[in-house]
Amino acid sequence: MTSPHPDELLNAVAALPALPGVYRFFDAHGLLLYVGKARDLKRRVSNYFSRSHDGTRIGHMVSKIARLETTVVRSEAEALLLENNLIKTQQPRFNILFRDDKSYPYLRLSASTWVPAPTAGSGEGVSPPDPGHYPRMSYYRGAVDKRHQYFGPYPNAWAVKETIQLLQKVFRLRTCEDTVFSHRTRPCLLYQIKRCSGPCVGFIAPADYAADVRSASAFLRGETQSVLDELERRMMAHAERLAFEQAAEVRNQITALSKVLHQQAMESTTDQDVDILAVRVQGGRACVNLAMVRGGRHLGDRPYFPAHVEEGAVLAAWDDAAAAAPSEAPGAVEPSRSVEQRVLEAFMAQHYTGVPPPPVLVLGAPVDAHLIELLTAQSGIRLHTVFHPREHRRTWLDMAQKNAELQLARLLAEEGSQQARTRALAQALDLPDDALDRLRIECFDISHTAGESTVASCVVFEGHKMQNAQYRRYRIDGITPGDDYAAMRQVLQRRYGKLAQALRDDDGTAQPAQARLPDIVLIDGGKGQVGVAREVFEALGLDVGRIVGVEKGEGRKVGLEELVFADGREKIYLGADSAALMLVAQIRDEAHRFAITGMRAQRAKVRTxxxxxxxxxxxxxxxxxxxxxxxxxxxxxxxxxxxxxxxxxxxxxxxxxxxxxxxx
The missing domain is CATH 1.10.150.20 (5' to 3' exonuclease, C-terminal subdomain)
Structure with missing residues (x-):
């Protein structure tokens, strides 16, 4: 039987070493199809090409493979790290793919430069207080600097800010920037409402402030009882020295901390750092709900919605089965784990190769013990997983599972509504409705302030949702300030000039993925802007029938907009309650938001x-x-x-x- 794959590919497979590594399959256009890891590259990859996969999803993917790339690593744990970094950055078509969050929020306590001196007094001195002697607590995202203390990650910004407010009430640490600290001559409002101890004006000695920082740090690590004990010792020491005002301040701290602990209703004093992961799959979509417990406090949760659930689950199941039993026929090995398990394993692999895992994971579905071993080896943290939890852990998991169900139901409802909007717009514009999943809309908007810092935005709608990763901003130069027509002409020429050339070079017979014209080019403007767009498209030899303008209605009222066409069709009014108009407004508003945020950033950069x-x-x-x-x-x-x-x-x-x- 003749193989449909080129000889170069088969020769590359035959030459693979029997070593651990990562393999990548590409199609004829260079599009990445699948990324996988293997303990034995030669055996794993050969399985794809040594058997027939006709009529299966495996066969659909294998039939597209035109090129292979591999990377040999030292261990399977390194292969796991590389595999999931590639999945998150390259977004292959047949892997279960979770959105790559660039960073998670942390609470940061800055480093202190204060060093106790034998002759240190009560903190009063002639020189102004040094901000380096009084660490600042702040909300933080980004790379970690080992000089400072970081607590987290937190599921969202709200959880960090709530914790900061809590620490302000109890430990009264400063949150102001160093520049503000250095220029204060009297205490700020936070001191007046007892949320700061006033270090900027010398109202607290560095030694006492350092004690508060240590207590806050211990509290964030979940050492609440030791914090209370330390505060009681400090209160008694002040009382023995007859420093009753200082003793009263510490007493108030103890009272505030006790009240906070009561309000937090902590279910556990033994579980300090735990992640709870629940998973739900329905209607071809999935949700993994991650709840975080840090320092014994339940900080909240965050839902994640993967793409390519069904294809990825089938590929992963076959991949593992082929590796475990390479001599058996593909159909002879039944998947050993459910789709929920596959989704959860994909999430854990992608999430915990970028974020250090806590020592305890409470799971809504069992996962492969081999994956836990690899994550342990990769992170250096010994992981303990719990599948059938009891007591407070059971409560945590039940909460996470309920939230996963609610979030998935919301997503399915939104997607159903969005698909209805896409269909309504296609019908209004007489577009075929047999390929709505591929309907692509690009929308343009111009933003400036009295001609200053002109920025054009292009946002993309495809697959029934906004494609944030494909958004683009264009800085507009060389025009008369405030000339929106010239700005629109420039951005359209820059956006579609090279694309038109690529299509001419291909004689219109082939369109690589990056050279696909949108089905609709949406212009935020009326006849004038549409006329400019028509001139650009005619000069580039592109179809002007794709251009649609959104013209403000009478009195510029929302819901009265009309659609204007560049090919001479009569403009149409969709109706205030039209699902098509709702989609147009959503895309247009997103283009406006994206343009104005870029303009403000550019303006701030110029002015400062x-x-x-x-x-x-x-x-x-x-x-x-x-x-x-x-x-x-x-x-x-x-x-x-x-x-x-x-x-x-x-x-x-x-x-x-x-x-x-x-x-x-």
């Missing part, structure tokens, strides 16, 4: 001289980072005096003068 700091001779990346960190941003650097600038590590008096002159 965001690039001027980079242009100063002698200020490299490290010095620039130190300046921005010390003064909280470019504006803070510009507001600082020469003497303040010279206090930054690596900034000499001469360089401080140069920076000051450049920013003024």
């Amino acid at each position: 001289g965001g690039s001027r700091l980079e242009d100063i001779p002698g200020v490299g990346p490290k010095k620039r980072a130190r300046l921005l960190q010390r003064f909280g941003g470019v504006r803070g650097v510009a507001a600082a005096s020469v003497e303040d600038l010279a206090t930054v590590e690596g900034i000499s008096a001469e360089l401080a003068e140069t920076i000051y002159r450049a920013l003024h």
Whole structure:
């Protein structure tokens, strides 16, 4: 039997080593189809090409394979890390794919530069307080700096901010930036309402503040009883010295902490850091609900909705079966795990290769013990999984499962509604409704402030939803300020110029994935903007029938918009309650939001001289980072005096003068 695959591919498979690694399958257009890992690359990959897979989803994927790439690694744990990094960044068509959250929010306690001295007094002195002696707590996303303390991750920003408010009530740590701290001459409102101890004006000694920081840190780690014991010792020590005012302050801290603990209704004093994962699959969609317990406190949960659920589950099941029993026929090995288990395993592999796992995982479905071993080896944290929990863990899992059901039901309802809107718009525009999943709409909008910092946005709607990863912004230059027509002409030429050339080169017979024209080009504007778009499309040799303008109705009232066409068709009014108009408004509003946020960022950069700091001779990346960190941003650097600038590590008096002159 002749193989449908090219000889180069089969020869590459035959030459694979029997070593651990990651393999990647590509189609003829270079599109990544599937990423997998293997303990033995040669045996695993050969399984795909040594048997017939006709009439199956495996066969559908295998028939598309035109090219193979592999990477050999030292261990299967390294293969797991590489596999899931590739899945998150490359988004292959046949893997269960979870959206890659770039970062999770943390609570950060900055490092302290204060060192106890034998002659230290009560904290009063002639020099102003140093912000480095009083660590700041703040909400944080991004790379971790080992000098500081980080607590989390938290499921959302709200959980971090609620924890900060809690710590303000009990431990009264500062949240102000260093630049604000350094320029205070009297306490702020937070001191007045007893949410800060006033370190900026010397109302608390560094030693006492450091004790509060230690207590807050212990509380965040779940060591609540030790915190209470330490506070009681401090209160008694103050009382023995007849410092009754200080003793009363500590007593108030104990009362506030006890009240907080009562309000939190902590179910456990033994479970400090736990993740609870529930999974639900329905209607071809899935939801994994992740609930987080940190320091013994239930911080909330977050839902995740994977793509390619059915295809990915089938591929993963066959992949594992073929690896376990390579000599058996594909149909002879029944999947050993359900779709829910496959989805949960995919989530754990992708999530915990980017975020350190807690030591305890409470799971809504059993997972392969081999995966837990690999995650343990990769993270260096010994993981304990619980599938049938009891007591408080059972309550946690029941809550997570209920939330997964509710979130999945909401998603299915929204997708059903969105599909109805897509169908209604296709019918209104006389488009075929047999391929609505591939209907692609690109919408453009222009934003500026009195001609300043003009930015154009392009947002993409495809597959019944907004495709955020495909959004683009265009900085508009070389036009008369405020000329929206010229801005629209420039963005359309830049967006479709190369695409039109690529289509001409292919004679219209082939369109690679990146060279596909949208079915609808939506313009936020009336006849004038549509006329400009028509001129651009005619010059590029593109179909002007794709252009649709959204014209404001009488009095510019919402719901009275009309659609204007570039090919001469009469404009149409969809109706205020039309599902098609709802979709048009959704896409147009998203384009407007994306444009205006880009314009504001560009305007802020221009007005604050965001690039001027980079242009100063002698200020490299490290010095620039130190300046921005010390003064909280470019504006803070510009507001600082020469003497303040010279206090930054690596900034000499001469360089401080140069920076000051450049920013003024």
